Amino acid sequence: MDGxxxxxxxxxxxxxxxxxxxxxxxxxxLQGLRSALQTDTLYYRAPAGLEARLRxxxxxxxxxxxxxxxxxxxxxxxxxxxxxxxxxxxxxxRLRPASPMGETLAQAVVAAHVRSLLAAQPVDIVxxxxxxxxxxxxxxxxxxxxxxxxxxxxFPLVGGRLDYLDGRRxxxxxYKHGRHVINLFVWPDPNAPDRASRMTAEQxxxxxxxxxxxxxxxxxxxxxxxxxxxxxxRVESSL
Amino acid sequence: xxxxxGHRDFEQTVLPHLDAAYNLARWLTRNDQDxxxxxxxxCLRALKFYSGFQGGDGRAWLLAIVxxxxxxxxxxxxxxxxxxxxxETHDLIPDGGCGPEELALRSVDKEILRQAVExxxxxxxxxxxxxxxxxxxxxEIATIADLPIGTVMSRLARGRQRLQRDLAARMNEEV
Numbered sequence: 012m013d014g015x016x017x018x019x020x021x022x023x024x025x026x027x028x029x030x031x032x033x034x035x036x037x038x039x040x041l042q043g044l045r046s047a048l049q050t051d052t053l054y055y056r057a058p059a060g061l062e063a064r065l066r067x068x069x070x071x072x073x074x075x076x077x078x079x080x081x082x083x084x085x086x087x088x089x090x091x092x093x094x095x096x097x098x099x100x101x102x103x104x105r106l107r108p109a110s111p112m113g114e115t116l117a118q119a120v121v122a123a124h125v126r127s128l129l130a131a132q133p134v135d136i137v138x139x140x141x142x143x144x145x146x147x148x149x150x151x152x153x154x155x156x157x158x159x160x161x162x163x164x165x166f167p168l169v170g171g172r173l174d175y176l177d178g179r180r181x182x183x184x185x186y187k188h189g190r191h192v193i194n195l196f197v198w199p200d201p202n203a204p205d206r207a208s209r210m211t212a213e214q215x216x217x218x219x220x221x222x223x224x225x226x227x228x229x230x231x232x233x234x235x236x237x238x239x240x241x242x243x244x245r246v247e248s249s250l
Numbered sequence: 251x252x253x254x255x256g257h258r259d260f261e262q263t264v265l266p267h268l269d270a271a272y273n274l275a276r277w278l279t280r281n282d283q284d285x286x287x288x289x290x291x292x293c294l295r296a297l298k299f300y301s302g303f304q305g306g307d308g309r310a311w312l313l314a315i316v317x318x319x320x321x322x323x324x325x326x327x328x329x330x331x332x333x334x335x336x337x338e339t340h341d342l343i344p345d346g347g348c349g350p351e352e353l354a355l356r357s358v359d360k361e362i363l364r365q366a367v368e369x370x371x372x373x374x375x376x377x378x379x380x381x382x383x384x385x386x387x388x389x390e391i392a393t394i395a396d397l398p399i400g401t402v403m404s405r406l407a408r409g410r411q412r413l414q415r416d417l418a419a420r421m422n423e424e425v
Binding site: 013014015040041044045047048049050052053054055056057058061062064065066068205207208221235236237238240241244247248 | 261262265266267268269270271272273276277282285286289290293294306307308309360363364367378381382383384385386387388406410413414417
């Protein structure tokens with residue numbers, strides 16, 4: 012249930028669940044509980060402005076450390092309020108839909124994901140070896156996408172293909188987690204500062220997007236948000 | 251400490267996990283303002299200890315600091331949990347009488363679910379949050395909470411059990 016048992020024990024448990032009604036009932040109940048727990052509504056995201064307040068309160072290099080950081084932070088909060096409002100406005104403006112048809116990038120990502128699942132197979136290069144997948148993009152893209160295999164975290168690489176998002180050719184890397192297919196779209200955004208990963212929901216899917224080391228990335232899957240975030244963290248640290 | 255590059259590295263390692271830090275702090279302290287205070291203090295400590303960070307999973311590293319900071323904060327600020335009686339439960343198989351209510355947990359009112367998790371004793375609540383909301387493995391939870399893996403497993407099992415019983419009871423009350 013937690014994906015922690017080795018294969019031999021997992022098979023034993025599955026066998027037992029097939030024949031033992033009360034255990035199967037208990038298993039289903041627990042799964043029901045876990046699904047309820049794993050939805051977004053119980054997850055507390057950092058409130059708007061906390062990041063800005065933290066940056067302001069962290070000791071800057073060269074300055075002397077404040078004696079009572081927490082009190083200083085509280086008095087800064089008021090002063091920073093105007094700056095935060097400005098930043099929010101600017102941040103919201105960046106989220107305007109890019110396409111003239113009014114489709115947002117998130118919607119385009121969902122469409123690309125669904126199309127990939129409708130096709131005969133979601134990849135054009137089938138390989139779990141990133142040494143094969145990465146060079147496949149040579150000559151097809153004007154950048155070299157970062158490709159890593161995350162099988163040791165439970166997310167094996169299935170392969171790659173080209174896709175089209177935000178008005179440009181992008182790399183689509185496909186991973187699997189159990190029976191879930193994950194699409195990771197990556198393209199360069201060379202002057203963009205790092206942006207912490209954000210989870211959004213679109214048409215029933217969970218998406219995570221961010222910017223790291225000059226690469227924009229979008230991740231989409233029908234996994235639960237917790238596992239999706241796990242995958243995103245692995246991806247982010249590999250960029 | 252004049253180290254601009256190190257400072258930037260720190261921000262890049264830590265700030266992407268701000269949501270995870272706040273989420274854990276919020277479930278530990280059960281209060282928005284207190285959670286912010288804990289996150290604030292945890293980040294300051296993280297900055298202080300950043301030179302000891304070997305790389306790897308920034309989220310787990312930060313969450314371990316948040317967890318410690320949270321516990322220290324709770325001790326310092328009086329919060330003494332109501333010691334709920336520990337039920338002596340001998341097995342994890344529920345008795346026959348609870349069928350449909352348990353399976354209906356998927357559609358349980360979110361507020362009731364939130365209250366049920368909040369009502370858990372802190373040692374069960376933290377592992378439930380780390381497992382179900384953060385998707386961390388037993389080993390990662392054991393590292394963050396500084397517990398043996400066996401303890402993580404039993405606290406998780408107890409937490410899930412208590413939630414099931416608590417939710418079944420609350421939903422029965424509504425009828």
